[in-house]
Amino acid sequence: SEEEPPNLVLESKDISGVAKYIDSEECQNVFLMVGAGVSTAAGIPDFRSPGTGSSILPIKCEFLISSSCAGMSGLYANLARLDLPYPEAVFEIGFFRENPRPFYALAKELYPGHFRPTISHSFIKLLHEKSLLHTCFTQNIDTLERRAGVPGDKIIEAHGSFATQKCIDCQTPYDGEKIKHAVYEGTVPKCEECGGLVKPDIVFFGEPLPDSFISGVSKLKQADLLIIMGTSLTVYPFAALPRLVPDECPRILINLDEAGDIGYRSNDVVLLGPCDEIVRKLCKELGWEEELVEDWEAT
Ligand code: CNA
Numbered sequence: 001s002e003e004e005p006p007n008l009v010l011e012s013k014d015i016s017g018v019a020k021y022i023d024s025e026e027c028q029n030v031f032l033m034v035g036a037g038v039s040t041a042a043g044i045p046d047f048r049s050p051g052t053g054s055s056i057l058p059i060k061c062e063f064l065i066s067s068s069c070a071g072m073s074g075l076y077a078n079l080a081r082l083d084l085p086y087p088e089a090v091f092e093i094g095f096f097r098e099n100p101r102p103f104y105a106l107a108k109e110l111y112p113g114h115f116r117p118t119i120s121h122s123f124i125k126l127l128h129e130k131s132l133l134h135t136c137f138t139q140n141i142d143t144l145e146r147r148a149g150v151p152g153d154k155i156i157e158a159h160g161s162f163a164t165q166k167c168i169d170c171q172t173p174y175d176g177e178k179i180k181h182a183v184y185e186g187t188v189p190k191c192e193e194c195g196g197l198v199k200p201d202i203v204f205f206g207e208p209l210p211d212s213f214i215s216g217v218s219k220l221k222q223a224d225l226l227i228i229m230g231t232s233l234t235v236y237p238f239a240a241l242p243r244l245v246p247d248e249c250p251r252i253l254i255n256l257d258e259a260g261d262i263g264y265r266s267n268d269v270v271l272l273g274p275c276d277e278i279v280r281k282l283c284k285e286l287g288w289e290e291e292l293v294e295d296w297e298a299t
Helices: 015-022 073-080 087-091 093-098 101-110 119-129 176-185 211-222 238-244 275-286 289-297
Strands: 030-034 133-138 155-157 160-167 198-202 225-229 251-255 268-272
Touching (some): 015 268, 015 275, 030 119, 030 238, 087 093, 087 101, 119 133, 155 160, 155 211, 160 176, 211 238, 275 289
Parallel strands (some): 030 133, 133 155, 225 251, 251 268
Antiparallel strands (some): 160 198
């Protein structure tokens, strides 16, 4: 046939082939795309709820009231007391304006500091140490990438995070220590300029994604490698990112389940299983395992 043969970049479509490619001259700009699955081993359940995957909502609230997520009973206990008209209301800006208390009760449970990064987060930090990490796109709001030591300028928090906060009326930024104090005290922080409500910069239902996401997207055409970890690739526009890397750029999916269209391009590799285990094996192939574990133990 007249068809061009596929441009095969990887020696083999397995962990060893991926490791060899990472170790090669060709691989300079590594992009990561991560989701809730990289944090489940830290004790934060993923928020997946079947049938609602097509929205751009950062958080599916069903998880909050499901009894299947052990280990976060405080969260459920608190939510039961919140007196919400419906669970999603806790992440709706209109409801928040009327009654910010339920959100702050929840924030107290979810607030960073309660959880420790996973091996997969430390892997991202290690890629940075090896000068390979270009950008890590995350859907998570737990800031565990930062906690693992990945510099802020290499992370794009597509659904925002608890890392910064501002007034919902005049947009004045609010002090990080002060909000932490308010959250722990169980009070609702108010803007020092106008008295408006302060909200962490996590994307609520119907809110647009941050500017950093929009500007970061165009950089994907520089990718030599895309590693997708712990995401169902069902939440748009985030889920569209894997299509934006060059055709010949290897796309590696490390996940419990198949996701998106990964596997259809000639240089795609699908590695199914718990991401911490796969990342360890990959680092072993690269001779990085000791550093990985050291980094992780230091978190
Ligand atoms: P998701 O739709 O819940 O999918 C999670 C994916 O991870 C699934 O495909 C799982 O199979 C997979 N997975 C779970 N555990 C592991 C593991 N140990 N190893 C490998 N794979 C695993 O979550 P997404 O992130 O794809 O997108 C949905 C929402 C959920 C995003 O907007 C997130 O903001 C939001 N979320 C964030 C957090 C957090 O900040 N930690 C937690 C839960 C949900």
